[in-house]
Amino acid sequence: MARKTWLGVGWAGPTAFLPVAAAILCLAPAVQPARAVSVVLQDSNSLVTIDVDGPGGGAAGGVREWLMDGVNQNKLEWFWYRLGEGGPEVPINALGRSWMKVSDTNEDPGLDTLSVRYGSTAGLHVEAQFNLMGGEPGSGTSDLSEVIKIHNATGQYVTVHFFEYADFDLGGNPQDLEVRITGGNTAWQRDKVSITDYLMAETPAISPDLVEVSATGSILAGLTDGGPTTLSNFAGPLYNGDLAWAFEWDMVLAPGAEFITSKNKNISTTIVPEPLTLAGMFLGGLGLAGYLRKRRTSAARRCIHGPSAGGVAW
Numbered sequence: 001m002a003r004k005t006w007l008g009v010g011w012a013g014p015t016a017f018l019p020v021a022a023a024i025l026c027l028a029p030a031v032q033p034a035r036a037v038s039v040v041l042q043d044s045n046s047l048v049t050i051d052v053d054g055p056g057g058g059a060a061g062g063v064r065e066w067l068m069d070g071v072n073q074n075k076l077e078w079f080w081y082r083l084g085e086g087g088p089e090v091p092i093n094a095l096g097r098s099w100m101k102v103s104d105t106n107e108d109p110g111l112d113t114l115s116v117r118y119g120s121t122a123g124l125h126v127e128a129q130f131n132l133m134g135g136e137p138g139s140g141t142s143d144l145s146e147v148i149k150i151h152n153a154t155g156q157y158v159t160v161h162f163f164e165y166a167d168f169d170l171g172g173n174p175q176d177l178e179v180r181i182t183g184g185n186t187a188w189q190r191d192k193v194s195i196t197d198y199l200m201a202e203t204p205a206i207s208p209d210l211v212e213v214s215a216t217g218s219i220l221a222g223l224t225d226g227g228p229t230t231l232s233n234f235a236g237p238l239y240n241g242d243l244a245w246a247f248e249w250d251m252v253l254a255p256g257a258e259f260i261t262s263k264n265k266n267i268s269t270t271i272v273p274e275p276l277t278l279a280g281m282f283l284g285g286l287g288l289a290g291y292l293r294k295r296r297t298s299a300a301r302r303c304i305h306g307p308s309a310g311g312v313a314w
């Protein structure tokens with residue numbers, strides 16, 4: 001598949017780390033490096049926890065939790081990259097966090113937006129923005145938008161393979177009903193918990209070059225092993241397991257060029273009565289119809305045999 005060469009203008013981003021109020025950050029457990037930070041975004045019925053640094057040693061950070069109406073929908077979602085054709089993929093946080101800001105952008109008082117940059121502005125660096133939009137409490141809907149920017153400030157052409165990996169467990173259930181990539185660019189996952197049907201969909205603004213759907217450990221193993229990994233382009237569908245999906249964008253960035261893509265992860269729910277419930281409703285409907293029929297018949301009889309005048313038969 002031909003690679004895209006991205007020719008863009010230079011980006012003059014902020015160059016200094018902006019301190020973030022302690023109230024908006026949750027320090028990671030003591031076993032992790034003191035620098036490791038989790039950011040909590042909140043909006044209406046939703047709460048997202050993003051481990052922006054990972055546990056250290058080049059291990060991945062990631063979107064680790066997405067509560068909707070109090071139920072976690074997400075196991076892990078994050079970004080990896082590889083430069084050139086050899087060597088392993090590394091998570092974007094391995095570039096080192098160089099700037100971050102968490103902010104409130106709407107009427108809901110919760111902090112709903114994270115902007116974070118990894119890497120030096122003098123080299124290849126990645127900026128990610130996450131914006132959470134929750135539905136009303138109990139609505140069963142939530143949306144997380146993500147914008148990713150990769151900027152090449154190295155002065156050299158750089159071949160970049162960029163990966164997004166997502167393992168959703170909708171409705172808090174690790175057994176996923178169905179995952180597929182439709183149209184080459186839309187990740188689509190369905191789960192069912194009791195009578196609630198969960199649906200997650202994401203379509204990036206720039207279509208990926210390769211995709212993959214697999215059991216949850218398979219793609220992640222490729223992104224964390226020691227060698228180069230290329231997604232298989234298997235789009236599914238896969239059914240009934242703990243499933244995951246990934247996108248891969250392949251590009252050559254000219255000096256000063258950048259790649260930007262955006263996407264929304266949208267979760268929605270539908271209440272689907274179980275067959276027994278439907279049967280109950282059907283039988284209930286039959287019972288009601290019979291009752292009404294009987295009542296009409298009874299009323300008709302009373303009309304026929306009721307008093308001829310001056311009284312009330314019932």
Ligand SMILES: [Ca+2]
Pocket residue numbers: 042043104105106107108109110111112
């Ligand atoms: Ca807000």
Ligand SMILES: [Ca+2]
Pocket residue numbers: 088089221222223224225226227228229
């Ligand atoms: Ca690999």
Ligand SMILES: [Ca+2]
Pocket residue numbers: 075167168169174176216241242243244
């Ligand atoms: Ca899963």
